[in-house]
Amino acid sequence: MELKYTGKTKDVYELEDGNYLLQFKDDVTGTDGVFDPGANTVGLSMEGAGRAGLKLTKYFFETLKAKGIPTHYIDADIEQRTMTVKPAEVFGNGLEVICRYRAVGSFLRRYGLYAEEGQQLDAFVEVTLKDDAREDPPISEDALDMLGILSKDEYQVLKELTQKIGNVVKEELAKKDIELYDIKFEFGRTDADKQIVLIDEISGGNMRAYKDGEYIEPLDLEKMFL
Structure with missing residues (x-):
C-alpha cells in the first residue's frame, strides 16, 4: 500500500x-x-x-x-x-460540516452578543472550509455554489445528511444519558456514482458530549458509551 x-x-x-x-x-x-x-x-x-x-x-x-x-x-x-x-473525492480542498445542538465553542465565540452559553439550538448546520492558514472560515450556501465547491442541490443533500446523521448519534448517546452538544462531519463524492457520502470518522475527537452538565473527554466517552 x-x-x-x-x-x-x-x-x-x-x-x-x-x-x-x-x-x-x-x-x-x-x-x-x-x-x-x-x-x-x-x-x-x-x-x-x-x-x-x-x-x-x-x-x-x-x-x-x-x-x-x-x-x-x-x-x-x-x-x-x-x-x-x-x-x-472531497469538496474543494475539504469541508467540515458541524451540527450544533447547544451554543458552545466557536459558535459562542462568534455569536455571544446574541447567544447564551449552552443555549439550545435546533440541529444548526454550519459549513467551514478546511484551510489552516485562514483558520477554517465559515462559508455560506451561496458562496459554496458561486465558488464551484458545492452546488445548491448538493448543499441541501449535505445539510439533510448532516442533520439525519447527527440525530442518529444524538439518539444513540442519549441511551446512555449522554447529551450531544455538537459534532463535526466530513463528506465526499464517491468515485463510482458521485453520491454524497459521510467520510472520515465519528468519534469523541470530533464531538462535544456532556453528562449531567459535565464535559466528557474523548477517551472517557468511548468507555462510558461502549
Whole structure:
C-alpha cells in the first residue's frame, strides 16, 4: 500500500484494490494542550485515543449502514487501528460540516452578543472550509455554489445528511444519558456514482458530549458509551 496523505489525527494509504486504509493516531486536535474538536492544530497526544476513536467510529458507521445512510465505510480492525473505506473525492480542498445542538465553542465565540452559553439550538448546520492558514472560515450556501465547491442541490443533500446523521448519534448517546452538544462531519463524492457520502470518522475527537452538565473527554466517552 502507498501512503497518500499524512493528517493530524490519521494517515491515509491507497490499497492495491483501489480502496483506502485509514490509520488512526493517538493525536487529537486542540490548543496549548487542551482538546478542542474545532481546532485546526494537533494539541496533544493521548495514549489509546486512536483505538478509542476507531471503536466509536466502527459502532456508528455500522449503525448508519443498518439504517441505509450512505458512508464510505467497509470494515475496521480495532487492534491495528485501521479502517478500510471506499474512495471518495472531497469538496474543494475539504469541508467540515458541524451540527450544533447547544451554543458552545466557536459558535459562542462568534455569536455571544446574541447567544447564551449552552443555549439550545435546533440541529444548526454550519459549513467551514478546511484551510489552516485562514483558520477554517465559515462559508455560506451561496458562496459554496458561486465558488464551484458545492452546488445548491448538493448543499441541501449535505445539510439533510448532516442533520439525519447527527440525530442518529444524538439518539444513540442519549441511551446512555449522554447529551450531544455538537459534532463535526466530513463528506465526499464517491468515485463510482458521485453520491454524497459521510467520510472520515465519528468519534469523541470530533464531538462535544456532556453528562449531567459535565464535559466528557474523548477517551472517557468511548468507555462510558461502549
